[in-house]
């Protein structure tokens with residue numbers, strides 16, 4: 001039986017040149033399927049707020065939301081390394097609340113690691129959390145919680161000044177103790193440079209093919225999110241019409257009295 005994936009396994013994959021697969025997941029049945037397929041890392045992303053709860057962005061997501069969804073995923077006992085996102089305002093206020101909230105995702109949620117958005121600006125927070133022996137995945141580039149500062153979901157690092165800033169961010173999160181870093185929405189060449197300079201695995205999303213691994217939002221790859229369609233997403237299935245067909249058939253059979261039959265009823 002496959003043993004549980006640890007941060008050491010993830011770091012070894014970079015060392016050995018094996019690409020790392022990661023997907024977001026927010027519920028028990030999907031976590032079971034993902035694990036049967038052999039995904040390396042599962043992210044309970046705060047994207048849950050957008051693709052699952054229907055908010056316009058990730059900012060309203062709470063610690064309680066994250067703990068609820070992390071528990072649901074962990075109940076599937078995945079062999080994948082489970083990483084939970086720290087939502088907006090759970091780590092920006094002070095170190096005490098950052099440490100407490102990271103601890104809650106491990107203790108109450110059952111995650112093995114947490115993810116934090118930001119670079120140089122959150123390096124002290126990463127240090128504080130890793131000093132509690134909680135593994136941290138950093139997240140730099142297009143950081144959705146910084147939506148208003150960025151003026152929208154824009155590719156980051158396109159000019160020299162921004163590229164230098166991102167290189168500094170990557171160095172800062174690694175020095176602060178992050179064991180991996182998500183690179184979101186940055187040009188391919190810059191992601192390749194960060195990946196080759198970095199001692200920790202880079203996980204790309206909209207950062208080209210040179211990263212050590214890739215992450216996507218599960219609803220995007222299954223064709224279940226109509227709100228937005230970023231260029232970096234690849235749709236591996238189109239489940240919406242499949243689900244709509246099943247629901248329409250059910251409605252029709254109920255209306256016609258074709259469901260339930262005797263086989264669906266008790267004597």
Ligand code: KIV
Pocket residue numbers: 024043044045046047048085139182184205215216217
């Ligand atoms: O919340 C999320 O799903 C994420 C990924 C897009 C990296 O942070």
